Amino acid sequence: MTPNRHNGTDDDAVLDAARECVLAVGVRRTTLTDVARRAGVSRMTLYRRWPDVRTVVGDLMTREWIAVALGAAPAPDPARPARERLVEGLVAGVRAFRAHPLFRKILDVDPELLLPYVLDRRGASQDTLLEFLADALREGHADGSVRRDHPVRQARAVLLVAQSFTLSLRTMTDDADSDLHAEAFLGELRHILERTLAP
Template sequence: MRSATDVTIRVRPHRSRHTSARARGVGDNRAMPPNLPFTAATFIRAALDRHGPSSTTDDIGEKLLDAAVRQFETFGVTRSTMGDITQRSGLSRMTLYRRFANKQELINAVLLRESGRILAGLKQEIDRYDDVESKLTEGFLYTVETLRAHGLLNRLLESEPEVAVPYLTVRGEPLVSNSAEFLASEMASSLDDSRSHEELLVAAEVAVRLVISFVLTPSTTIDLDDPDVARDFARRHLGPQLRGQRGASDGS
């Protein structure tokens, strides 16, 4: 049985077979950073320590990432420049470029840190409960409420969906795979389950994609703003999926 410490996660850029060299970032400043290997435990521990799962975990790096988040929340990503970040942080451009070669690397680091913090909060939330059902329902409720209240995510979805949506869809592989690996590891440690890690990973990925769909397209029939409705939805629909059951049990 694999624990969170056994899972290795790699952050890698989405690359379509039809993507041109320029679109992949070859020869311009939009190139994604190299693969960053780390474990799910490291991912969570980094966030708990108020450091993101990027290669920049020092106080200066944190200050730059904090400044970037505030800048993006206020003015959006497209209108913000590297100069804006340095001015807001009170640090020099040289300091910024020593840690992030270009704006895209800075954006990637911000997204990694924010997603790491969300997973860290989720880990803390589900660890408060001993029974599987509470872990499931309260974990789902925490995730939905946290994503819906996330300042940067909401700012980008509202004013710059062309920036945010790709990271949740066509370029969302790092987010989906990291979150699914985390959830599959939690399932392995919480459930008395004979399924393989690969089978758990499939169930976890379905759950992750479901949550993302609710964030991108809020339901008009399922009021997830009501905590009791959210818990009931998780119990009836996510529970059987994550447990490998064929259907929800009546009233449970």
């Protein structure tokens, strides 16, 4: 795979370094100097590309979240209804996010980083996921497995549901057997999505 380069900087190497730093000490204790050292580049090289740690972490989250979501999507299979594949991918995506080490670290140590994307504005990863969802919903409209409605609005509603389970599920599970309870709630998510999307 060709590295993602910007003015001679291997972005993925820098984002990998940022990921290691955040996993080790959290976002607030990570500096651009730390990231530069781990990436093997000068601090000034990073400053030309990213003005501060938060912008590096923003790009890191975009890369990681899109990879998690798309990695959870089932392989294309015209023999299966689009709704079945979409619901399966969404439930698997919520499960994958909850297990993702970077997501868990940010949720545990720096949850305020996620608040703007919940309360104020959409991020790049959310826009990418909305495009993916709208396309999947259009497939469902075409094969008759998804209730016909405005696909963009439907995609936004579906993402709101999935986000709430991703971000808030642990507030609804008990400490004892939390994994077992989480799986039961993911069953509820599957049911909600099926009923919402069924014609």
